[in-house]
Amino acid sequence: MPSQLETASHPQGLKRVAIEPVTRVEGHGKVTLLLDEDDHVQQARLHIVEFRGFEKFIQGRPFWELPVLVQRLCGICPVSHHLAAAKACDRLVGVDQLTSTAEKVRRLMHFGQILQSHALHFFHLSSPDLLFGFDDPVAHRNIIGVLDAHPDIARQGVLLRKYGQEVIRITSGKRIHGTGAIPGGVNKAVSASERDLLQADIGQVVQWAVDGVALMKRLFGANAAAFQRFGTIDANSLSLVRPDGELELYHGGLRARDATGSVLFDHADVADYQDLLAEQVKPWSYMKFPFIRALGPEAGWYRVGPLARVGNCDAIDTPLAERERQEFVAMGQGRPVQATLATHWARLIELLHCAEAIERLLQDPDLGGRDLLLQGEPRRLGIGVIEAPRGTLFHHYEIDADGLVRKANLIVSTTNNNQAMNESIRQVALDELDGRRLTEPLLNRIEVAIRAYDPCLSCATHALGKMPLELELLDADGAVLDRLRKRADGNIVDDGHCSAAS
Amino acid sequence: MDTRVRPKLRVATTSLAGCFGCHMSLLDIDERLIDLVELVELDRTPLTDIKTIGDCDLGLIEGGVGNAENVEVLRTFRHHCKVLVAVGACAVNGGIPAMRNSFALSDCLEEAYIDGVGLYNQGIPNDPELPLLLSQVHPIHEVVKVDYFLPGCPPSADAIWTFLTELLAGKPIGFPYTQIHYD
C-alpha cells in the first residue's frame, strides 16, 4: 500500500535522499526519501516548499483588481487564474450570464491557454522521458536533446505552443498576464483581421494535434505493460462536466467518481463546493491536501486534470477528439483508466479538442460582436470555478460594502492533485526503488511520475543539509536586512528587519 | 554566420519567489529558441535535469527572495555566474509576492492554514524540510550584486531576445521603445 510510506514509523537513523529541485516541471518542488540500511523505502514525500500568502495580502484590495492581480500566482496558466477570478467577479457584479460575445471571447482565450500549456508540458518538459527512456543521460534528457534527435517533433511542439500564446495575445492583449476579462464581461472583441490571422494557421494546428496524439499512442503502445503499471494508483476523480455530461473546460457542474467509476456526486453547483470538499493541512508541506468530505481525509483524496476529465465525461463534442476518447476509455475495460502515464495521452486528446474547438469558434460571428459587458445587482460573495490545464481550479472571494476583499480562498489545480502525486511517487518508490542502490536514473523515475501530473509547483528551492535554526539575511555589503529564528516548537520568530530593508 | 567553432556560452536560470511567467516569456521567443541553442548551452535551469549549477557565463534570475532557500540559491548563482541578471518585476523590486510585506508573516500563515475556509487539521506547516520564510520578500539586489535589470511583468519575449542577442554579441544593450513600454 503506497499510503503507508507517508510517514516512517521510526525515522531516527534512516538515510535521507532528496531530489531537489524536481526538474522539468513548472516551478520547484522537492522529494525526500527515507531509507533503512537495506535500502528499503520507509517514507516518500513530495514537499511544496513555497508559500506566498495571496489569500492574506489581497485582503483590502478592490475586487476589480483580482483578475489581473491573482493571475500572478502562475505564469504558465495565468489565463486560468485570470478567468476563474473574472468568473467570481461576474458574480460580485451580479452577472450570471455573460453576453454571447464576452463568453465566446473568454472561451477562445481559455482554449488557447490549454492548448499552449499542454503543448509546453508534453513537448518541452515530458517528451524527453518518453522519447529517450527514463535512463537517458542527464545532459541529453531535455528539449535541446529532442531538438537534436527529433527536430520535427520539437518544432511542432514549439509552434503549437506559439499558436496557443497567439490566441491568448489576441483575446487578452498580452501573451502572459493579459487583461481581457473584466468583471461582467471582456474589454475587447476579436476583430476581423485578428480572426483572419488565427484562421490562417488553424488547419495546420489541428493536424499537428492529431500527430501529437498519434505519437503518444505509439509511445504508450511500445511500452504498454510498463506504462500501465508505472506509478498507477486507484484514485477518485473530480472535474466539471456540462449538463449533458460532456467534457467542459470553462463552466459546468462538478462530477466525482470513485476508483471503480461509480458516480459520487454529479452536476453539483460549484457555489456549494465547500459542502463537498475540505482541505487537510499536513506539517510537512505548504500545499494543502483536499478531500471529498463524504469520504473523509483518508479515502477522499482525488485526481483532477486530463486523466480525470477525459475519464469523467460522457463524450467530447468535437469529432476527432471524441474518436480518440473512445479508444482511450476502452483501454479501461469498463473501469476508469488509472495508469498515471496515460495522463499524457489524455492531455494530448484535450489538446486536440482545444484545436478543434478553436477552429469552430473562429467561424462564429459572435466573436466580433459589440456587446461586451453587463452589470447587475452587486453581491458580496463570488465563487468562480474553471478547468485549468492541470485540473479544477476554485476561486472564492468575499467583499465588503466598499468592494474591498475581506476573505479569499483559492484551491489551485495542483493542490487538488497533491495526495494523488504523493501516492504515485510512493508506488514508484515501492515498485522501482525499494531495496536497490539508488542511482540517478532511478530517482528520475520519481520525477517521471510527478511530471505526468504536470504540476505547477511555482517557485521555491531547497538546499541540501540541515535547516538553519537561525537565519540572517545580509545585503551585498554584509549589513543585516532580516533575522529570523525557528523556536523549538517550530514557530518562527521574526527578530525584526532593519529599516534599511524597507 | 561565423562557422568557426566558438565555445558556447553557458547559461543558467532559476525562479525564486516568482510565478514562472518570466521563464514562459523566455520560451515565447518561439522558433528563435532553435537559434538560441546554437549560441548557448543550458546549465541548471528548470528545462534540464542538472540540479547543481556549474560555472556559467550568464545567470538569469526570476522572482524575489522570500525564504532561506531563495537566499541560498541566489548566492550560489552569484558565485557561479559571471553576469547575473534580475529578470522581471519580482526580481527587480519584489513584485506581487512583496505585497505580503505589508502584513506580518504570521498573519499570512494563519490566514492560509488556520483561519482559512474549509480546513481540517489546522496548523502552520513547520517540518524541517520546509525552508524558513523571511518576514519580507526582498528584491535580489538587496542580497547580491546584480549586473543587469530587465523590468516588466514579465519582460516581453522580444525584450528578452534583444537583451540576450546583444549581450551575446558583446554589444551595448539598447531597446526599441515598444519593448520597454508597459501597459
Ligand code: SF4
Ligand atoms: S515579474 Fe511578473 S511574470 Fe515575472 S515572475 Fe514576477 S509576477 Fe511572474
